[in-house]
Amino acid sequence: MSYGFEKGKIYRMPTHFGPGLGPRQGPDGRKFECKDNPKAKSISVSFLTNPQQLESFLPPNFSLFKEPIVTVTASYLKEIEWLAGRGYNTLGVSFPVEFIGEKDEARGNFLLVLWENLTDPILTGREELGFSKIYCKLPEPKIFKDKVECTASWMDFNFMSLKVSNLTPGEIPQKTEEVESEDQYLKGVLHYKYIPKTGGYPGSWGEEDVAYAVLTPEATPNRIVTSVAYGDGEINFHKARWEDMPTQYTIINAFEGLEKIKYFKATVTETVGAKDLGDQRALQ
Numbered sequence: 418m419s420y421g422f423e424k425g426k427i428y429r430m431p432t433h434f435g436p437g438l439g440p441r442q443g444p445d446g447r448k449f450e451c452k453d454n455p456k457a458k459s460i461s462v463s464f465l466t467n468p469q470q471l472e473s474f475l476p477p478n479f480s481l482f483k484e485p486i487v488t489v490t491a492s493y494l495k496e497i498e499w500l501a502g503r504g505y506n507t508l509g510v511s512f513p514v515e516f517i518g519e520k521d522e523a524r525g526n527f528l529l530v531l532w533e534n535l536t537d538p539i540l541t542g543r544e545e546l547g548f549s550k551i552y553c554k555l556p557e558p559k560i561f562k563d564k565v566e567c568t569a570s571w572m573d574f575n576f577m578s579l580k581v582s583n584l585t586p587g588e589i590p591q592k593t594e595e596v597e598s599e600d601q602y603l604k605g606v607l608h609y610k611y612i613p614k615t616g617g618y619p620g621s622w623g624e625e626d627v628a629y630a631v632l633t634p635e636a637t638p639n640r641i642v643t644s645v646a647y648g649d650g651e652i653n654f655h656k657a658r659w660e661d662m663p664t665q666y667t668i669i670n671a672f673e674g675l676e677k678i679k680y681f682k683a684t685v686t687e688t689v690g691a692k693d694l695g696d697q698r699a700l701q
Contacts, residue, residue: 426446427442441695451693454495460492460684460685464652466512467678468485470675470676475514478630486681488510505535522602525632526606534554538550553570563583566579576654578653581685589642589643592641592642605633607630609629611625632698634697638692641688642687642688646685654673656673
């Protein structure tokens, strides 16, 4: 007798062993509150760039919003409950956009790519949430006095270095109550979910099974900022050949080629708490 799928349960391949376990579905279907975890350190560097260069990255129904500011953020997450106390690291690249769909309108940072160094969050984030997640090595940052340095590599090819110097402590922002937006725009982080169709008949390769915009709503009531520091940032992507990164070199070279008109103040932020992203929604 073949198995069936329980209504309301989340499944991922392989589906043959029951509902998939992850950040939104623990053992026996329990939820994770994310109140005292994860503990995270995030290092962000932002720079002003050429808007024409960013426009080439935009999917259908997206346009640039406000200044063409690219933000590169390396985050180091610890004590994650859904991973039974383990952690992982991420590296994301984003810039502000506006989405105008048939029914929905949204504004926020468009997350172009999110590298992670662990399979589990990559799979759950790509399949369930629509994040553009891919793998790389992300070692712990080097911190010495008023400097911090982050690196990223793939199969020993170092493709990114991020540095912040002259760090000085800043005032922790006061947590404010979430206020409903007065305009019609949804707010949060925007993504573009795309899954290709499996072939099997002539001409089917190259078609999509899924292709639509996705929003991570900005409200994260459980996240508390515990420290913040400001400094002078610098970000460099290192030009790659196909031989260096056969499946990712086009991504690296696109970022390496971005014009850096001016840098803004870099930040190093420590936080506790998050959310399970169960409020993630597709846009129409």
